[in-house]
Amino acid sequence: MELSYILNELGEERGDYFNAVSPPIIQTSNFTFNSVSDFRVALGEEFDAMLYSRGQNPTINILRKKLAALDGAEDALVFSSGIAAVTVPILALLQQGDHAVVVENPYSWTIKLFNNLLPKFGITATYVDGSDLQQIKNAIQSNTKLIYLESPNTFSYELQDLKAVADIAKPKGIITMIDNSYCGPLYQQPIALGIDLVAQSATKYLGGHSDVVAGVVTGSHELIKKIFNNEFLNIGPALSPHSAWLLIRGLRTLPLRMQRSFETAKIVTAWLQQHSAVDKILWPFLPGFKQAELAKKQMQGCGSMFSFTLKNSSVQKIETFCDGLKHILMAVSWGGHESLIIPAIAGVAKNDYDPNNGRHQLIRMYAGLEDADYLIKDLEQALALVD
Numbered sequence: 001m002e003l004s005y006i007l008n009e010l011g012e013e014r015g016d017y018f019n020a021v022s023p024p025i026i027q028t029s030n031f032t033f034n035s036v037s038d039f040r041v042a043l044g045e046e047f048d049a050m051l052y053s054r055g056q057n058p059t060i061n062i063l064r065k066k067l068a069a070l071d072g073a074e075d076a077l078v079f080s081s082g083i084a085a086v087t088v089p090i091l092a093l094l095q096q097g098d099h100a101v102v103v104e105n106p107y108s109w110t111i112k113l114f115n116n117l118l119p120k121f122g123i124t125a126t127y128v129d130g131s132d133l134q135q136i137k138n139a140i141q142s143n144t145k146l147i148y149l150e151s152p153n154t155f156s157y158e159l160q161d162l163k164a165v166a167d168i169a170k171p172k173g174i175i176t177m178i179d180n181s182y183c184g185p186l187y188q189q190p191i192a193l194g195i196d197l198v199a200q201s202a203t204k205y206l207g208g209h210s211d212v213v214a215g216v217v218t219g220s221h222e223l224i225k226k227i228f229n230n231e232f233l234n235i236g237p238a239l240s241p242h243s244a245w246l247l248i249r250g251l252r253t254l255p256l257r258m259q260r261s262f263e264t265a266k267i268v269t270a271w272l273q274q275h276s277a278v279d280k281i282l283w284p285f286l287p288g289f290k291q292a293e294l295a296k297k298q299m300q301g302c303g304s305m306f307s308f309t310l311k312n313s314s315v316q317k318i319e320t321f322c323d324g325l326k327h328i329l330m331a332v333s334w335g336g337h338e339s340l341i342i343p344a345i346a347g348v349a350k351n352d353y354d355p356n357n358g359r360h361q362l363i364r365m366y367a368g369l370e371d372a373d374y375l376i377k378d379l380e381q382a383l384a385l386v387d
Contacts, residue, residue, distance in 0.1 A: 001069050003186075007251050011065035025245045026058045047228050055233055059241040063248050067206075070185035070251075071198050073218035077228060078244065082201025083109045084237040085215025086179060087117070089197055092231040093146065093175055093223075096122035100146040101139045103130035103160060105153055105359075107179060108347075114148075130160035131291065137168060149178040149195070151188075152295075155307060155344065155364055157282050159291045162298055166194025175223075181205075186258055187301035197223060204335030205303075208250040208257050212243045257337075260369055261304030267372040268365075269306055272379070277387035279309040282362070304367040305334050310386060313361040315353045317386045318343050322363065324382035328375060334366035339375055341365045 031050040033039040042049035068076035079085040102125045114125040128135040151160040169176045177197040178190045184205045190198045202214035283306035284295035328339045344362040
């Protein structure tokens, strides 16, 4: 299925809504029925019926078709946040007494899911260095039901060999799931490599305008229906029709935005490499990156977010640099039009800063849609404060 068709036509039956180029927002909570018989069918199988927008909605279903096709998946579910797209499927697929193998240093709320929430249900987890396949193999127990991946990590960019992990899991009947927010569907296709479920924060590249919070999970029709019929409907993390419409709008320009940001990141990282105040840069497509070969093997491109450290790094030095930026905004998230920066120390109490902990020194930057020269000028004047 061609990308242009997916983004501009798939799921859009324009004849059903006055041949409008942009699909309508079906802003309704409820749907009516002409007979008790039809009502009974919908109540009996909500996955295939328009009953209540907590479950199915026409605007949302246009989005679902596009997102599933982008990932090369059979089906998709959309959620009111990215972490909901991780949490709800895991709650649906794991039972009391089950075990999960989880890569080290995933998204912070994913850590809290495995450390704080799932143990309440008798579900345990073992963290491993996902770049080491032997660690994954060694962590598998008789009750392991899930291997959870995040490739690349969104601060330090560790990768996992997705096909190799899938090959380990499938013979044992273990479900594999990945947070693919960093690459998105254009730059990495985990399902084609054998991964079962692909989650993303749709807030990021898919939305692209920093005006919607959403999540998506894609996979087989069987798994998606299982998630929908139980935990999805029971917990109620539905996306609003208006938010779905914003995501459809964002998808129209997804290839253009990602390519622009990717090219800008190339220029900015190359400039930072030459700066006397910068120590090291972490970016999967940067020459010298420790897993560059694997990145090019399983990624078609690279997200425009990277991390770097300052020479002789200290809390004061990092804060002086970040506070000195005039145009690059300081905020969480990424994937919008605006360039962003976040120092790891923002999440660390000053007294807990460890100068020997490389992760504490990281400064993460997302290159948005501004001109590269504009960003470099801002970085240059802020780095002059600490050089």
